[in-house]
Amino acid sequence: MQAATQTLAPDVLVVDLPDKLVMANSQAQADAVTRQIDQGHHRVVFNLAPVKFIDSSGLAVLVAALKKLRPLNGKVALASPGANVLSLIELTRLHEIFEIFSDLETAVAELTNDKN
Numbered sequence: 214m215q216a217a218t219q220t221l222a223p224d225v226l227v228v229d230l231p232d233k234l235v236m237a238n239s240q241a242q243a244d245a246v247t248r249q250i251d252q253g254h255h256r257v258v259f260n261l262a263p264v265k266f267i268d269s270s271g272l273a274v275l276v277a278a279l280k281k282l283r284p285l286n287g288k289v290a291l292a293s294p295g296a297n298v299l300s301l302i303e304l305t306r307l308h309e310i311f312e313i314f315s316d317l318e319t320a321v322a323e324l325t326n327d328k329n
Contacts, residue, residue: 234271
């Protein structure tokens with residue numbers, strides 16, 4: 214299973230995640246995102262709207278992308294997390310390292326406009 218991706222704006226890759234991002238599928242998701250980063254996508258928005266459940270290995274997919282992009286002066290944003298997903302992100306304090314947006318369009322616009 215690979216991450217479904219789509220580019221909505223120049224230089225911004227949107228990664229639509231599955232409804233469950235867990236150990237069973239997290240490695241495939243991480244590999245797909247890594248391939249996209251290696252192909253030159255340095256601004257990534259994870260669309261969390263479809264995600265109903267995420268475990269620690271799912272969170273690791275997000276962190277791995279951030280760690281890979283930081284040395285490349287890249288950016289990662291999280292868009293549209295549901296209440297349960299947002300609660301876990303806050304519990305693990307990941308909201309302190311990720312930019313989180315309530316909707317996908319705002320996240321894409323922010324990364325499109327952020328050229329530093």
